[in-house]
Amino acid sequence: MRFDEAAATWDESPARQERCRTLANELIPIIQANRLKTGLDFGAATGLLSVYLTDCLEQITLVDVSEGMIHEARRKIEQLGANNIETFCQDILSEPLDRQYGLLYTLMALHHVKDVEGALKAFYGHVRPGGYCCIADLDQEDGSFHAEFPDFDGHNGFDQRELKLLMEQAGFTAVQSHIFYSIEQEGRAYPLFLMVGKKE
Numbered sequence: 001m002r003f004d005e006a007a008a009t010w011d012e013s014p015a016r017q018e019r020c021r022t023l024a025n026e027l028i029p030i031i032q033a034n035r036l037k038t039g040l041d042f043g044a045a046t047g048l049l050s051v052y053l054t055d056c057l058e059q060i061t062l063v064d065v066s067e068g069m070i071h072e073a074r075r076k077i078e079q080l081g082a083n084n085i086e087t088f089c090q091d092i093l094s095e096p097l098d099r100q101y102g103l104l105y106t107l108m109a110l111h112h113v114k115d116v117e118g119a120l121k122a123f124y125g126h127v128r129p130g131g132y133c134c135i136a137d138l139d140q141e142d143g144s145f146h147a148e149f150p151d152f153d154g155h156n157g158f159d160q161r162e163l164k165l166l167m168e169q170a171g172f173t174a175v176q177s178h179i180f181y182s183i184e185q186e187g188r189a190y191p192l193f194l195m196v197g198k199k200e
Helices: 003-012 014-033 067-080 116-126 160-170
Strands: 038-042 059-064 085-089 101-107 127-138 173-185 188-198
Touching (some): 059 067, 067 085
Antiparallel strands (some): 173 188
């Protein structure tokens, strides 16, 4: 999948905007109830989701491996004057950041990561004690979601029970999940879940 090429028009999708707004509305109560101050957006793309969280987090870090996406994110940050957002074009799964966050969140990125167990362990390392990891991704599907991308070699969504087990094995506790959104594509509905775990 060519994310660098898609970056320039990424934010133009009304469905993507709605999806990010909907997830932000799920994350904001978690942020407020636990007085979280810092956030790490994994697979942030252009930072569309994080823009909706700038008023409730003191500092946000965007990470993505796509230079095109990070370029667009930086352009957007400058336009908005969002001084509390920083960006890294970096694979934190192999090159971790030297800090921890109150909230790590990720939308539709984990299914692109082959080593899910390794990713969850890396997520755990980036969350401070008392913080939360929030994963929003595709519920398990038959592979049709990425049918138009023959080079897609990720996961066809996730079985929530299996992912919950992997989160617990990585160290997260009180792991819960629910369906929060549905993507309509080619006459089919693809549910998205939000899974939340705490680092004690």
